Amino acid sequence: MSAASILHADLDAFYASVEQRDDPALRGRPVIVGTGVVLAASYEAKALGIYTTMNGRDALRICPEAAVVAPRMEAYSKASKAVYEIFHDTAPVVEGISIDEAFLEVGGMEHISGTPPQIAATLRERVLAEAGLPISVGVARTKFLAKVASGASKPDGLLVVEPGRESEFLHPLPIQALWGVGKVTTGKLNDMGIRTVGDVARSSRVRLAAAIGESSADHLLDLASGRDPRPVSPRERRKSIGAQSAFPRGSRSESEVDSLAAALVDRTARRLREAGRACRTVSISLRFGDFSRASRAHTLPFPTDQTETILAAVRELFDASREEIEEKDLSLIGVSLGNLEQADTVQMELPLAGKPDGSGRESAALDQAVDDVRSRFGEGVIKRASMIDADQGVPVPTLED
Ligand SMILES: [Mg+2]
Known part of the structure; x- marks a missing residue:
């Protein structure tokens, strides 16, 4: 060992x-x-x-x-x-x-x-x-x-x-300590009488797989048994993921700006998930016909890789920029996701650090x-x-x- x-x-x-x-x-x-x-x-x-x-x-x-x-x-x-x-x-x-x-x-x-x-x-x-x-x-x-x-x-x-002595430490903990076990899985496992990590370790693979699927069953059995082969590896860490798009000249309606922003969010959020990352900071940049620029950023209270959450933050930032957009001729908008974290570790942290949905119970x-x-x-x-x-x-x- x-x-x-x-x-x-x-x-x-x-x-x-x-x-x-x-x-x-x-x-x-x-x-x-x-x-x-x-x-x-x-x-x-x-x-x-x-x-x-x-x-x-x-x-x-x-x-x-x-x-x-x-x-x-x-x-x-x-x-x-x-x-x-x-x-x-x-x-x-x-x-x-x-x-x-x-x-x-x-x-x-x-x-x-x-x-x-x-x-x-x-x-x-x-x-x-x-x-x-x-x-x-x-x-x-x-x-x-x-x-x-x-x-x-x-x-x-x-x-x-x-x-x-790892089992002695791990087995008495509630199943929420296992990375990937959220509300839904907790409910399913509790229904089977499984409450602690030790209960998972002692379960049959067949029974677990029937309730939560093959790959989740294998994943949880591995963690509950102390098997986690992931090495510590220094990744080349990207600082941000962004996309921008230019407007042809002319003033923009609110809905045109919004649909372009939504498309940019869609693209960047997809790239974020493909990279297995989550972001904490969402920012927008604006360029105007007179070549002036503006940018605004919002830092979320929790990391996310969800399109909806990112879009909501981007819309707030555009709302805050409404006056400038109305006064000036918008020529380019950009969306950038920063403060990136690894999504798998973020998930793993949730049961320990409080939930984005505000429930601190677990x-x-x-x-x-x-x-x-x-x-x-x-x-x-x-x-x-x-x-x-x-x-x-x-x-x-x-x-x-
Ligand atoms: Mg900390």
């Missing part, structure tokens, strides 16, 4: 942590980033039931004393760059997933930088010391297990799933189950950062000092 050498590193409440880092008055307080929809919530806010994608008004009803701050995307992207520099300094192979998380392969580095748990502890220390941000790290033999482990260790945690159920595992198997299966640090004499960094 191979060693547990894959790290999944994920910054905690990233946007909110940057805000707390940069403004001492926000530390230790519930902080909400985003004035409409909640884009990020500090752990103090999460503890009160506030979650990402929640409506801001509902959030303030729950927690009127929360500090609401407007997002500062430039600060977040700068912080992300600093953290990625530490990632690349830590491991020869880094697979970036999004602005705030990545997989790192650290096998075979014992003589240079220590064992994977030691490397993970050092990584956490460095990110806190050099970027001023808390980061959670999961260490395991597969990407899937590492990802679940980092989620279970949050906030500000380190969790090592030892090879050979995530709460998972957190509870993880806590149960921890209290039942705690020290044997799941090593907390403090234990590893005690083993190796590495000082434990504190969150905010």
Whole structure:
């Protein structure tokens, strides 16, 4: 059996942590980033039931004393760059997933930088010391297990799933922990009496396949049994996917502009899905007959590869540009999708990170189950950062000092 050498590193409440880092008055307080929809919530806010994608008004009803701050995307992207520099300094192979998380392969580095748990502890220390941000790290033999482990260790945690004890960690978790299990599959499996990952692992393939299809059955059985052959691979990462189209001269009716925009969205969204990516930022660019230009961008609270969602964002951006379009002679429009993430990892994250549809229930159920595992198997299966640090004499960094 191979060693547990894959790290999944994920910054905690990233946007909110940057805000707390940069403004001492926000530390230790519930902080909400985003004035409409909640884009990020500090752990103090999460503890009160506030979650990402929640409506801001509902959030303030729950927690009127929360500090609401407007997002500062430039600060977040700068912080992300600093953290990625530490990632690349830590491991020869880094697979970036999004602005705030990545997989790192650290096998075979014992003589240079220590064992994977030691490397993970050092990584956490460095990110806190050099970027001023808390980061959670999961260490395991597969990407899937590492990802679940980092989620279970949050906030500000380190969790090592030892090879050979993986089932003890994974099997008590609810089936939503398996990447690809959404509401529909959950319902079907629950109907069969299957509630935990262990129930899946013990199911017959034939019975599972009859309920959810052959390929889903194989996929879930693999994950539930700890089989995930995907290596950590640094992909050539495209920064954006875009398309543009020129108008022949003459003024444009609202419906002409809209149908051209819809065609561009259709084309870019299809290319996004073909590339297996999801986007967070949707932008439009406009060029006018007098050669002036304008552009507008909107960052979604969650990544998407859905045409409808992207189109809705593009329409809002065109609405906001209505005056300019009416006053000037529009000659070209463009649509661009940025802040790209891998769609498979995005899906995998949903049960752990709250749903775009606003339901945080599954995530709460998972957190509870993880806590149960921890209290039942705690020290044997799941090593907390403090234990590893005690083993190796590495000082434990504190969150905010
Ligand atoms: Mg994160």
